[in-house]
Amino acid sequence: MFHTICYLKQGNPRQQQAYKAIKQLNMMQDLIDYTPILCGTIPIGIDVKDSDLDIILEVNDFSDFKTRIIRLYGEHEGFTIKQIRIRDTPVIKTNFHYGGFEFELFGQSKAVYEQYxxxxxxxxxxxxxxxxxxxxxxxxxxxxxxxxxxxxxxxxxxxxxxxxxxxxxxxxxxxx
Structure with a gap:
């Protein structure tokens, strides 16, 4: 069910708004090389007012990814990108605002279906x-x-x- 974002079109108003924002950015297509998956509270309908849109990605080359992300989203309000370690695993994390949402792109060199x-x-x-x-x-x-x-x-x-x-x-x- 969560392999694409199509289910959001028929969801609650917030899910429909999320679908629209993601589609306007062409995010799932632009990041297809990284197997993007929307995770978190909005897909399962337990979001609250300030819930963000979490997109997880399988990223094996942080340098190329960073270049692409800056090109695609670097002009959006609140844009940040940083490399950190979580549970001894290198991670690249990007945040920005668009369409009434904070987006968080979370990449690590692990298949998306194995990520926490x-x-x-x-x-x-x-x-x-x-x-x-x-x-x-x-x-x-x-x-x-x-x-x-x-x-x-x-x-x-x-x-x-x-x-x-x-x-x-x-x-x-x-x-x-």
Missing amino acids: AYLHMIVEHHLLKEVSKLREKVIHLKQQGIKTEPAFCEVLGIKGDPYERLIEMGREKGII
Whole structure:
């Protein structure tokens, strides 16, 4: 379902707005070499007012990627690009504003379907369908400033590192 953004066209108003902004930028086509996937809260309908559009990418050459990203999006409001390490993995991250959204492009040299953002979204999507009232409780916590994965774990009573525990639970349940 999440391999393209077509599902957003039939979604809630915010999802439809996201679809329009991504299409206007021609982002999925311009970044096709990096297998772009929209992840996060907007695809699964648990976004709050300031939720951003997270696009994950498989990037093996940060220098070429940086050149392309600056050419495509460097003129947009709030544009930043930086290289960091997350869990001992080099990452390139770009942020900018367009169409009423903050975009975050997140690239690492790992297949998108193996990246935490994608795996978390798949597990969370499954849990939202499985657990009654989970959506409302998670959104309530997010409105209080709690990040998505910690909110899920708090509601579900899961202890430990929420980012690792959601992955472990997804594997244990055969979701991922």
